Amino acid sequence: MRTRQELKGLYHSSEFQEKYLYEGSDLGAVCTEEGTTFLLWSPLAEEVNLRFYKDGEKTPCHQIISMEKEKKGVWAYRRSENLHGVYYDYEITLDGEKTVTGDPYARACGVNGIRSMVCDLKKTDPKHWDEDKRPEPSPENVIYELHVKEFSWETSGGFKKENRGKYRAFTEEHTTLHGDGVHPTGLDYLKELGVTHVQIMPAYDYGSVDEKSETDFNWGYDPVNYNVPEGSYSTDPEHGEVRIREFKEMIQSLHRNGFRVIMDVVYNHMYSLDNNLNRTVPWYYFRTEKNGEISNGSACGNDVASERPMCARYILDSVLYWVREYHIDGFRFDLMGLLDVELMNRIRRELDAVYGEGEILIYGEPWAADATAMEDGTAPALKNNIQLLDKNIGMFCDNTRDAVKGHVFEAETPGFVNGAQDMEDKILDSVTAWCGKGGAKAPSQIITYVSAHDNWTLWDKLEKTIPDKKERERVNRLAAAVYMTCQGNLFFLSGEEFARTKDGYENTYNASIELNWLDWERAYEYQELRRYYQGLIALRKQLSGLCDKSEEAWKRISGQWKEEGAVGFLVDNRDKEQTSPWKKLLIIYNRTETTVKRELPEGEWELLLNGESSFLWKEAKKAEKAEAAPVSVLLLGQR
Numbered sequence: 001m002r003t004r005q006e007l008k009g010l011y012h013s014s015e016f017q018e019k020y021l022y023e024g025s026d027l028g029a030v031c032t033e034e035g036t037t038f039l040l041w042s043p044l045a046e047e048v049n050l051r052f053y054k055d056g057e058k059t060p061c062h063q064i065i066s067m068e069k070e071k072k073g074v075w076a077y078r079r080s081e082n083l084h085g086v087y088y089d090y091e092i093t094l095d096g097e098k099t100v101t102g103d104p105y106a107r108a109c110g111v112n113g114i115r116s117m118v119c120d121l122k123k124t125d126p127k128h129w130d131e132d133k134r135p136e137p138s139p140e141n142v143i144y145e146l147h148v149k150e151f152s153w154e155t156s157g158g159f160k161k162e163n164r165g166k167y168r169a170f171t172e173e174h175t176t177l178h179g180d181g182v183h184p185t186g187l188d189y190l191k192e193l194g195v196t197h198v199q200i201m202p203a204y205d206y207g208s209v210d211e212k213s214e215t216d217f218n219w220g221y222d223p224v225n226y227n228v229p230e231g232s233y234s235t236d237p238e239h240g241e242v243r244i245r246e247f248k249e250m251i252q253s254l255h256r257n258g259f260r261v262i263m264d265v266v267y268n269h270m271y272s273l274d275n276n277l278n279r280t281v282p283w284y285y286f287r288t289e290k291n292g293e294i295s296n297g298s299a300c301g302n303d304v305a306s307e308r309p310m311c312a313r314y315i316l317d318s319v320l321y322w323v324r325e326y327h328i329d330g331f332r333f334d335l336m337g338l339l340d341v342e343l344m345n346r347i348r349r350e351l352d353a354v355y356g357e358g359e360i361l362i363y364g365e366p367w368a369a370d371a372t373a374m375e376d377g378t379a380p381a382l383k384n385n386i387q388l389l390d391k392n393i394g395m396f397c398d399n400t401r402d403a404v405k406g407h408v409f410e411a412e413t414p415g416f417v418n419g420a421q422d423m424e425d426k427i428l429d430s431v432t433a434w435c436g437k438g439g440a441k442a443p444s445q446i447i448t449y450v451s452a453h454d455n456w457t458l459w460d461k462l463e464k465t466i467p468d469k470k471e472r473e474r475v476n477r478l479a480a481a482v483y484m485t486c487q488g489n490l491f492f493l494s495g496e497e498f499a500r501t502k503d504g505y506e507n508t509y510n511a512s513i514e515l516n517w518l519d520w521e522r523a524y525e526y527q528e529l530r531r532y533y534q535g536l537i538a539l540r541k542q543l544s545g546l547c548d549k550s551e552e553a554w555k556r557i558s559g560q561w562k563e564e565g566a567v568g569f570l571v572d573n574r575d576k577e578q579t580s581p582w583k584k585l586l587i588i589y590n591r592t593e594t595t596v597k598r599e600l601p602e603g604e605w606e607l608l609l610n611g612e613s614s615f616l617w618k619e620a621k622k623a624e625k626a627e628a629a630p631v632s633v634l635l636l637g638q639r
Contacts, residue, residue: 001095004292007283011308012375019043021309022072025317028105028227029088031120035080040090040103041310042280043073047093050077051100056087056110056117056240064091084120085241092280101279104314106225107321108240111212113205113224113231117240121325124244126252134329135196135258139579140540140547141361143262143491144195145452147516148203148233149217150494154517157185165214165513167203167233167243167250173257177520185520187257193497193530194537197361198254199262199332201453203230203247207271208510211237217513219453221300221334222271226318251327260329262361263322267306267315268338268368269298277314285311287373297338297372306339307378312346315339319347323360336364337382338372341389344381348390363394363447363489391441391551394489397448400430404479405450411464411506417479417591418465424562427589431569433487435554444549448488450479451496456506459499473499474631475591477532477611481633482589484536487546487553494518497533498526535614539635542580542617545573565592566628570601573637582606582637590628600626600636609635 002010010016020043030037038050052063067075067090087110089102102109108119152159152169158179163169170187177183184192202220204227209216211231220230229247231237254261270277273294277285287295287303295303305311322328333339344362351360366383379385383395398408403426407413416423433443440446451458458476466472476499484490493500495518502508508516523530540546545556559570571585586605590596606620611632620637628634 001097002282004283004288004294005290008288008290008292011284016043017309020073022074022313024074025320027074027317028103028107029083029116029118031082031084031118032122033082033120035078036083036118037079038067038077038088040067040075040105040280041073042075042092044281045069045075045092045094046096048075049091051089051091053087053089053115056115056238057112082120083118084123086118087115087240088118089115090280094282099279102225102276104276104280105227106276107227107325108244109205109225109228109231110240111231111238112210113207113228116225119241119244121244124241124248126245126249129248129252132252132255132327134255134260134327138196138541139544141197141489142195142537142540143197143199143447143489144190144193144494145199145201145491146494147201147219147453148230149513150517152186153513154519156520157518158520159186162235165233166235167229167246168235170250171253173253177524183524185523187253187259189523191258193534194541195259197260197262197330199264199330199491201264202266203233203263204228204265205230215513217510217516219509221266221509223266223269224271224275226267227321248326255327260361261327262330262332263328264332264334265319266334267318268304268333268335269300269302270304273302281310284308285314289373295373297368297370298335299369303338303372305375306343307375312340312343315343316347316350320350320354323351323355328360330361330363333362333364335368336395337366337368337380339364339381340374341379341381341385344393345390348393352392358392358444361394361489362392363396366395367398386440386445387438389445392444394445394447395440396452396491397430397434397446397488399426399434400446400448400483400486400488401450403427403430404482405458405461406465408455411456411461414465416589417475417482418462419591421564424564424567427482427567428560428562428569430483430486431560432554432557435487435551442549442551443487443553444489446488447491448483448486449491450483451493452491453493454507456504457493457500457502458496459501460504463501463504473526473529474611476529478589478591478631478633480533480536481609481611481614481635484540485543485546485587485633485635487548487557489549490537490540495522497530498523499529532614535609535617539609539614539617543571543573543582543585544575544580545571545585548575561598563596566590566596568596568598581639582608584638586626586634586636586638588626588628588634590630590632590634593630595630596628598626600624601638603638605636605638608637609633
């Protein structure tokens with residue numbers, strides 16, 4: 001068997017790329033009424049056998065077929081028969097040794113992703129699937145991060161027992177707290193809150209749970225089959241077509257209820273190096289150091305080599321597949337800093353060409369856990385390379401996050417809202433989404449947020465520096481009002497709006513479902529805080545000066561000033577249609593315990609929001625002065 005060093009040299013050679021670069025998008029098992037085709041890219045294989053099974057786990061192989069090697073390293077078998085529902089794998093001979101693998105291009109699989117399954121995808125479409133359309137765009141992208149199982153597992157949510165923790169919970173409409181018929185949960189709750197996008201945490205097939213277990217829990221950042229939905233969220237993981245149909249039903253329901261759907265994708269590493277890609281073409285899809293050591297910039301044991309042509313093609317095809325087959329509306333790229341700029345821009349171009357400029361959202365984490373062995377001359381999609389990325393590729397802004405609430409890894413290190421000194425300049429930079437100073441090209445590149453699934457919830461982070469519960473809620477309101485009046489795309493962790501807690505635990509990726517679930521009772525225990533978020537979101541959608549994602553948007557912000565513990569600025573809120581009733585905004589952030597007073601500019605001003613209420617804009621009253629109460633945001637509008 002060739003060493004990793006030898007293979008690295010081979011794959012990097014121009015001869016290999018010229019001989020084996022396959023440009024087709026038809027790899028995997030493609031099944032229609034006309035027949036079934038199996039195509040596998042395995043250029044170094046000496047022999048490939050296709051093996052058929054009656055189920056996805058237990059029964060022995062009942063047919064073995066020798067595949068033919070065609071051009072560009074592709075092995076093929078074609079049959080004029082619809083083989084929908086047949087399970088299969090490949091036996092590959094490499095350097096005289098046999099290995100068994102699932103299909104890296106599989107579109108369906110059996111339980112726990114071990115065997116692949118042939119699937120006639122038309123047979124998995126729900127009723128009226130061809131009529132499914134993404135909702136019309138909102139004035140602002142308000143992204144709500146959800147985990148499939150966390151969303152509906154807790155019994156107070158009022159979901160049917162058989163649907164709890166499943167895709168199908170998203171198809172239930174008009175659920176209420178304990179079924180009381182009064183207090184909305186589920187989809188009606190999300191509509192009332194006002195979010196526009198639901199970001200689903202990993203829902204491709206991942207390896208860190210047993211799909212037959214009802215109680216196993218994991219966030220799911222452990223890919224096994226990139227192009228197959230996760231089976232543990234289906235009502236029947238042992239029949240490969242069920243998870244596909246139920247995933248589509250979830251998307252269809254979310255669209256029908258007005259939400260666009262963003263998929264959290266993890267193309268930077270896989271659950272294990274013993275995976276279908278590595279078995280099929282050893283060490284092609286994964287980075288190694290020059291000395292042969294395995295690259296581990298993900299801190300998960302492997303790094304996907306996105307810069308290699310067939311790996312880039314694999315990722316691109318996967319993204320396009322999820323949009324085309326499942327009607328996905330956007331992608332959040334985990335550890336995007338481990339992927340290369342060229343690939344990210346290519347994905348952006350391909351999506352724009354089919355669906356329109358920026359129509360499919362793309363954003364990700366602009367960092368990595370450690371250095372990675374990316375090929376020389378390749379630029380990683382890190383924060384410091386933001387200027388190399390398309391203006392419609394976004395990044396989570398850790399600068400804003402840490403400026404507002406404090407250091408993400410140091411529990412007791414505060415930010416602006418909870419007492420840190422000298423944060424005023426960073427807060428003002430956050431207002432313009434870090435544009436205009438050689439940072440981001442436009443607010444479209446910035447995800448403005450203060451909490452996500454990683455690290456402490458906002459409530460738990462604030463608890464580290466603010467023991468008093470009442471005061472913590474006041475500071476939580478301040479934090480929300482600050483980041484929701486900054487430019488950029490808005491994003492928050494599900495439950496942030498009702499003081500979501502994980503009992504102070506920082507990393508709950510494999511903790512119990514009881515620690516991770518959404519506590520629907522808490523949504524009403526903290527309903528005043530939740531209502532404050534609701535009003536903020538509704539108001540934000542009317543503030544075109546903050547919603548503007550153009551490259552000139554930062555110029556709308558003017559008159560910035562600062563003093564210890566307080567900042568303020570004006571916003572040009574005009575737009576071509578003048579859909580907002582206010583032409584200019586005055587905003588003050590005050591984290592101090594004293595009232596901050598500023599001279600009110602000329603004109604008729606109205607009070608739209610303060611620390612007590614986010615719904616003042618509904619019956620706006622004339623503002624006689626510009627005074628921000630202690631620990632609050634003041635927002636005035638001029639008609």
